[in-house]
Amino acid sequence: MTERYYLTTPIYYVNARPHLGHAYSTIVCDAIARRKRALGVETWFLTGTDEHGQKIERSAKKAGSTPDEFAAKISAEFSDSWKRLGLTPDDFIRTTEERHKRGVQKLFATLRDRGFIYKGHYTGQYCVSDEAYVDGEPGTVCPDCGRVTETVKEENYFFKLSAFEKPLLDLYERHPEFMQPESVRREVLSFVRGGLKDLSVSRTSFTWGIPVPGDEKHVVYVWLDALANYITALGYGSDDVASKAKFEKFWPANVHLIGKEISRFHCVYWPAFLMAAGIALPHQVRANGWLLFDQSKMSKSRGNVVRAESVADVLGVDALRYFLLREIPFGQDGNFSFDALVQRYNGDLANGYGNLVSRVVNMMHKFFEGVVPDAGTLTEAEEKLHATATATIPEFNRCFDDFDFSGALKCVWSLVADVDGYLTATAPWKKPADRTDADHVALQARVLATAAEAIRVITGLVYPVLPTSAEIVWRQLGQGEIADAVKKNFLKSLAWGGLKAGTKFGEPAPLFPRAEKDTAERMEALEAENNKSAVEAVGGPIEMDDVKVAPAEVAKKIAEPVAKVEAAKPFVAEVASAPVVAATISAPATTEAAAAPVAPVEEKTLITIDDFVKVELRVAQILVAERIPKADKLLRLEVDLGDEKRQILAGIAQYYEPEKLIGRKIIIVANLAPRTMRGLVSHGMLLAASLEGGVPVLAGFHEEVPLGARLK
Ligand code: MSP
Secondary structure, eight states: OEEEEOOOOOOOOSSOOOHHHHHEEEEEHHHHHHHHTTTEEEEEEEEEOOOHHHHHHHHHTTSSSSHHHHHHHHHHHHHHHHHHOOOOOOOOTTTTSSSHHHHHHHHHHHHHHTTOEEEEEEEEEETTTTTTHHHHHTBBBBBOOBBBBBEEEEEEEEEEEGGGGGHHHHHHHHHHHGGHHHHHHHHHHHHHHTTOOOEOOOOOOOOOEETTTTTEEEEEEEHHHHHHHHHHHHEEEEEEHHHHHHHHHHHSSEEEEEEGGGIIIIIIHHHHHHHHHHHOOSEEEEOOOOOOETEEEEOGGGGGOOOOOHHHHHHHHHHHHHEEEEEEEOSSSSOOHHHHHHIIIIIIIIIIIHHHHHHHHHHHHHTTTOOOOOSSSOOOHHHHHHHHHHHHHHHHHHHTTTTTTHHHHHHHHHHHHHHHHHHHHHHHTTOOOSSOOHHHHHHHHHHHHHHHOOOOOHOOOOOTTTTHHHHHHHTTTTTOHHHHHHTTTGGGGGGGGGGOOBBBBOOOOOOOOOOOOTTHHHHHHHHHHHHHHHHHHHHOOOOOSSSSOOOHOOOOOOOOHHHOOOOOBOOOOOOOOOOEEEEEOHHHHHOHHHHHHOOOOGGOOOOOHHHHHTSSSEEEEEEEEEETTEEEEEEEEEEEEEOOEEEEEEEEEEOOOOHHHHTOEEOOEEEEEEETTTTEOOOOEEEEEEEEEGEEEEOOOOOOOOTOOEEO
């Protein structure tokens, strides 16, 4: 039986135009899908748009449009953009399609029939931007996006999520691979271990959604609606025979590739819904990190987005694909910059692979009229290259299968460098005076046949990442159309030795022309132009209500009431972006300052004792302190509060050696809403004085204090 592989991207909200952040997830899936197909695996690659919910309803209204018109327009921008980028999804689902609606209603009815849905009332906080229920009082800030939540009071249907605490923990234990990377796994585990409450799965205060079957004043909660796309696109809910067969063939998914911020929905809610409905679970949820621009997450509401087209139009789609997969270790956040892109392009593509191909193809034409010669008797140098290339294939495959695309490309580029070095060492273009003509031709034949074979292997390997360039090179190497090779599952048998003597090379064609100095500016200009015309096209930017706040700013926001008390212009130092509440110290008063009349402190900046007691300050002891990979400023602490232990992240890594902190008693804010940083959840903050330059000094005690004691 043919192996099959089903992979999905998240479906994108239609309140934002497609940008590089969205393209990133889709490009990664495209590279995986292309490789699987070329390996002979029957592959289904799904993407699409998430079009229901309060957020979209409001965005449409703001844009002066009806939700369906609005959704159709932006959804088309996504599908057009994927086409322009040459991406190859097998299906593009829109959640407003009939096939999806039918499937969602079937899923809802199944959950209800199996006793996992009951009617109730929800009063609490809701983050419209994330379409997520948030624990807390009115005014609570969403721990994920930093926006202020809204109070919702509605009749709802509830899903018995609480019944799945144990089954989910069992699943995570039995299948550690179910959610990856480890940081996401840890975060989800800690979320579920913290206890699961039943989840409201319908809304009644607006109408833009899929009606609950049999009770149409409710619409299905948008996350239940959206997650179901992974099965409805395959035909779940359809009676049609072909759809049923597709569902049978491809479900369960091999991988749901998602952004790390939506792990909870995919690793907790989705498997719980599926278990409740008696449907098999996906094999894995894989989270990518964020693409940052100017160090913060690329997103429309921050206004720091770059469109994939601006890059693709100037440097080509392959340059973008290569940069995203090579530059960013998958699973981690990565910075995007035009300069870094141009640097990688020139270094690895123009001067690296592109130059290598052009040298060898040109020499083959010049010295052998474009026909591959017999390599003749090989020397140690060729045997070495052969061995390296042979070892590169499984190494590349191992990294790629492990989602380490950067590692996979790195090992291929090390082969590129080896071939380059081999050419330089053998210099087939130059005949030394003491070499006979016959010997020189023999060397040229040996070297060019060997180098061309190495390029063939390299090109096969990089095909999923650089499909357009691989297509060109394949022709130049006289291998015909790469699409035909894919149909013949050429990657399955990719091995050294496939380039036969006598093969006629195609004409040389430019691959990666060197990017000139003004390339970055050209992309920036295109970006500015694109943005301008996009805004004009819809009569204004499509914006959500407020601007997203970075996690660091969320921390600041939470600390604000305290900070404001120091109305007489305190010196407030920011200690990294981590939850350290900085005790503020005023700059030493100068004589003039001391003599100056004290400015009256505005009434509204004061807090009452009742406000203060809301902050639960407690004594804790540090049990574990360790650095977090790739986070220079953060330490992960496990602290003991006497009656409980918890994890806290603190931005003190540049000032405290973790080993020296163990055993130290500190003060923490114990009732702070959890925050996620670097994929880890921080359950509180520690207190420190903040000195000039942001240097923190941990608050502590001279006398013995019991763990957990409250500070009042
Ligand atoms: N509609 C939901 C997902 C439902 S899936 C059943 C959603 N949509 S989204 O449009 O806000 O984001 C979707 C995905 O886009 C993210 O999970 C992520 O994969 C990708 N990205 C959006 N911005 C990104 C970056 N700046 N960087 C990396 N990925 C980004 O959440």
